[in-house]
Amino acid sequence: MRDRLARVRELPLLRGVGVRDELSRLQQQIERVQAEPSEEEIWRAVELARHQDRPYTLDYVERLFDDFVELHGDRHLTDDPALVCGIGRFRSRSVALIGHQKGRDIHERSRRNFGMAFPEGYRKGMRVMELAQRHGFPLLTLVDTPGAFPGVAAEQHGQGGWIARSQIAMAQLGVPTVACVIGEGGSGGAVAIALADRVLMQANAIYSVISPEGCAAILWRDAEQAKKAAAAFRPNAANCLQLGVVDSIVQEPPGGAHEDHDAAAAMLGDALVAALTDASKIDATKRRAKRREKFRMMGVYTT
C-alpha cells in the first residue's frame, strides 16, 4: 500500500488544493492499515459488509438517537421501506437522517427489497433533504445497499433520473452533510445519497461500482470469479481511502460490527459527530462550492 501511496503522490491525480489535505489524512490513517490486503482479505471485507448480523441503519438509529421520528412516503405513490428517513436528536443536535435498510429476517428483507430502493425511496429522501434545508438540520446518510432496485416498475418510474436528482439535491444543500458507508455501498443506489461534505466508511464496509459477481459475469463471463473480481477492483475501505473517495475510516469492534452492535454504534457515533463538527466549520455560503470542489478532485488521469 505504501508503494501505491507513493505512486498516488507522483501522478498528476487528485489535483488541486484538495491533494495535500487528502494526503495528510491518508498519512494519519495509514498506520492503522497494516499492509496491502490479499485477495482473501478483500473477500473477507465483502463477506463482512454483507454479514447477516451486521448492524443496519435502524440499529444505529436506536443506539445513537435520543429521539427519532421516522418520516414516510414520497407524496405520490408509496412509501419505500428500503430507505429509512426521519428527523431526530443526535448527540444534542437535531438532524435529518436518510439510510438504506436491508431488513433482518427474510420477511423484512423481502418487504424492504434487501435495501434496494425504488425511485420513490429517493424521492422520499429528497423530501427530507428539503425539510433539513428549511430548518437548518444537518443531514446524515447511512449507505447500505447492493444497488438500486433493478425491476420493471423502478425503471419505468425513472430509476436513473431519480438517482441523478437525489445527487444534485444533495449537491445544492446549504446545510452540513455527512455520509457513511456502513455495509454495501453498491453503485448508483449508493451514490444517490452519498454526495456529502464528508464521506466516511466503516472498516469492513465495501464501496463499489458494481458487485463482484456482476463484474465477474461481465469481464470473465463467469460469476464464480467474484473473488478474483473483488481483488481486481478492491472495494475495501483502505483502497477507497487511498483513492481519496472517502475521507476517513470508521473503526469497528474486533471481528467486525456484527460482533458488538453497541460498540460499533459508539464508534460510528463518535466519527459522525467529528465529521459533522468538521463540516460545520465551513462558512455556510461556501459550503456548496466546497462540496463541489471535493468531488471535482475525484479521478485519476494524465494531462
Added chain:
Amino acid sequence: MRDRLARVRELPLLRGVGVRDELSRLQQQIERVQAEPSEEEIWRAVELARHQDRPYTLDYVERLFDDFVELHGDRHLTDDPALVCGIGRFRSRSVALIGHQKGRDIHERSRRNFGMAFPEGYRKGMRVMELAQRHGFPLLTLVDTPGAFPGVAAEQHGQGGWIARSQIAMAQLGVPTVACVIGEGGSGGAVAIALADRVLMQANAIYSVISPEGCAAILWRDAEQAKKAAAAFRPNAANCLQLGVVDSIVQEPPGGAHEDHDAAAAMLGDALVAALTDASKIDATKRRAKRREKFRMMGVYTT
C-alpha cells in the same frame, strides 16, 4: 353594481394597503361594466366560457408565440395532456407557459380529459416553474378547466397535495408571474396554477369555487337549478373584479372569443404584456412578499 362597490368600500374588507389599489383599479374598469348582470347574463357567461369553439391555450400559443417548445412529462409516471407546458418567445421575451388544454374534438377532449389535470400534470407544471426560476423566465399561466380530475388514480396519487404544492411553488417563485382565466376557472384545479403576481380574466370567462351544477346539486339538491346557482354565486368576470379576485378584465371580440380567435389572441397578448411589464417593475427581492400580500387581501369579514 355601484351599490355593491359602495358597500365594498364601507366594509372593513380587502384590508390594508392593497385596498386603495384595488379600488382605483375597480374604478377604472367600472365604466366598461355597464350594469348589474341578470341571471340570464351570468348564465350566458357560463355558456360562453364553455363554448366549444372558444380558443384554448394552444390556440393562443400559436398566435402569440414566435417560437414555442412544448415540454412533456412529470419525470415519474406520465405526461398529462390536460396541462400544456413549455418555453418560448412571446413579444420579444422568453417566457415559460403553463395552461390547461381541453381539446377540440371529442377524441382530443377525451385524451386530454377535458382539461382536468391529474397530479402528474401539476407536477409537470412545477418542473417548468423550476426551469423558469433557474433561467429568469417570467411565467404565464392560462386557466381553463372544469376542475382537477376527480378519479381514483388522481386521488390515490395525491390530487389535493399536488394542488397545494403547485400553489406554494408559484408563491415561492422569484420571477414575475401572470395568470389569466381564459375559459372555466374551476375550483382547485384552477387555483393550482393561478397564484400569480397579476391575475387577469377574459370578459366571458368564469372563475368559481364549484360548478353551477355541483352547487345546485348540493344546495338545492337539484342539478337543474344550475342557472339559479350561478346567479347566486356569480362566477362572472365583473363580479370577480369587483371582489378584488382578479386585477383586470381582458376584453373579447364582439360575441365572444370564439367568434374571432385572432382578435381574441391579440387582446389577450396585449393584456398579458401589460400585466407582465407591470409585474416586472416590482423589485425582484420583494416580489414574493408582495405576491403574498396580494392574496392576503382576499376575503370579506368584519373585525
Added chain:
Amino acid sequence: MSSRIDVSVEQRGSGNAPSGDPGGKAGHPNTCPSCQSHYRDDELAATYGVCPQCGHHFPLRAHERVAQLADAGSFAEDDAQLRSADPLSFFDVRAYTDRLADAETTTGLGDALISGAAHIERRPCRLAVMDFAFMGGSMGSVVGEKFWRACERSASDGLPLVCVTASGGARMQEGILSLMQMPKTVCAVDMLREASCPFIPVMTHPTTAGVLASFASLGDVAISEPDALLAFTGPRVVQQTIKGEKLPEDFGLAESNYRLGHLDAIVERSGLRPYLGRLLAIFAAGSQQ
C-alpha cells in the same frame, strides 16, 4: 370542490346499525357508529373521545381538542371577534347570514377555526383548530384570515404552528372568495417557510377538498388521526366518475393515504400530544443550531 363531505362517508358505519336499535340510540352523538356502543359524556371524555370497544375516533369540538393538546391553561385565543361578511348576499334555501347566525348559536364559535398562543408539552407554539360543527368546517374568509394571522404571529415570534384540520372544503356561500382562501392560506404557509417556522398540520376526519388542497398538505410533517377521510374529491363523487367499478375498500382514508405515501404517520388521538411534543422538541433544538 364540494363544500360538504360525502354524507355516505361522514356517517360511515351508522348505516349498519342493527335494525332493532334498543333505546333508540343509533345516530346519537355518543353512540359509536362503528360498533354501536353507547357512552356517557364523562366516559368519552376520559378516553379522548375514542371508543374503548373499537377505537372509533368520535368527532371533537375545537375547544375539546385544545383541552386535549394544549398544556392546561396555556391557550390564549386570538381574533375571536372576526365574523364573516356576506359579500354575495348569498341565498339558497336559506340566507347565508341566517346559517352563520345559527352556526354561531349552536357552536358558540365565531367561525370554523379558533387559534391562539399555546404550550404543548411545555413547548411554546401557536395552535389553530378547526371545528367541523361550524358549517362543516368549511373555509371562508374568516377561516382564511384567522389562519393567516396565526401564521403571521408564528413567523414574528419564531414559533411553530400546529393546526388541527377538519373540513369539508370551501365555504360555497362566499363564492369565489372562498376559493381564494386556498392561495391565501398557501401564501401564509410560504410566510412560515420563509421564517423557517415549523408548520405541523394534524389532519382529522374529514379533511377534504379546498383545505386538503391548500395548507393542510403543506406541513413539514404530515400527520393524521386513524380512519380520517383525507380526499380532494370524496368517494361519492369519485364513484360517479367510475360508474359501476368498485372503489377500493379504504378509498381516501388515512390508512390508504399512508400506504400511498401521503402521510408520515397516523397517530392515535391518545398519542397525539406526546407525538407533537417530540416533534416540537426536535424542531426547537434545530432552530437553535
Added chain:
Amino acid sequence: MSSRIDVSVEQRGSGNAPSGDPGGKAGHPNTCPSCQSHYRDDELAATYGVCPQCGHHFPLRAHERVAQLADAGSFAEDDAQLRSADPLSFFDVRAYTDRLADAETTTGLGDALISGAAHIERRPCRLAVMDFAFMGGSMGSVVGEKFWRACERSASDGLPLVCVTASGGARMQEGILSLMQMPKTVCAVDMLREASCPFIPVMTHPTTAGVLASFASLGDVAISEPDALLAFTGPRVVQQTIKGEKLPEDFGLAESNYRLGHLDAIVERSGLRPYLGRLLAIFAAGSQQ
C-alpha cells in the same frame, strides 16, 4: 450498474437478419440492423446516418456528430490531451492499459468524450459529445474531468452546454473512481445551475447506467433520438429479476420513456440541429432579460 449495455438490445434487430444473407452484409456497420438495407458511406452521410428505408438511426462517431450539429468550422476542441491513468493496475482477461491503447488506436480518440467551443445555428455554446466506439462510451476519470471542464468553461463564459450522450455506464476498470464520476459530473451540473447556464443533454442510443443516473438526466430539457435505449438497468438484467414474465415491448426505449414522462421530446436526427437552435435562441434571449 453494468459497464456495458445489454448486447441483446445494443444489437437489436440484427438477430432477425434473413438467414440467406446475400453478400454476407449482416453485421456490417453500413447494413441496417432493422431492415437489412445496405448503404455506401456517402449514402449514409447524406442522410445523417439514418436509414432512408426504415428510419433506423445508425450509431455516429463523435466527430460525425460534431459535424452534424456544429456550424461548419466552429468547433474548437479542448482538453484533447487528457488520458486515463490506471489507478488499480486493473487486469481482467486483458490489462486496462492495453484496452485503452487499443481504443485510442481504433477510434483516434483520447477517451469516450470530446468537447470544445462551438456554434450551433449561429449561437455560441459549448458542445460535448460521447463516442460509444471508445470502450462502450464508458465513463471513467477522463470523461468526468472533461465534462467538468466543459461545465466550468460554460459557467465562466455564461454559455449553454449541449452534451450528446452515448454510454453503457461506468468504466468498471477504474473501480470506485469510475463510480465517483457520477457525483463529480452531478456537481458540474450544479455549477452550471448556479451560473444559470442552460444545460441541454441529447441522449442517443444507448444512454444507460451511470451516465443516465448522473448528468444525462439533469438537463433543463430532456431530449432523445428515436429508438434509443435509456435505462438505468438494461432489459437483460431486468429480465433476470422478473424471471418468466414478459418485458414490455419497448422497455427502456426512448418511446416508452417519453410516454412515461421522462422526456420532453424525441427528435429525429435530421431535426436535431434546428431544434437545438430554437432552444438556444430561447435561452439566449432569456438570459438578457
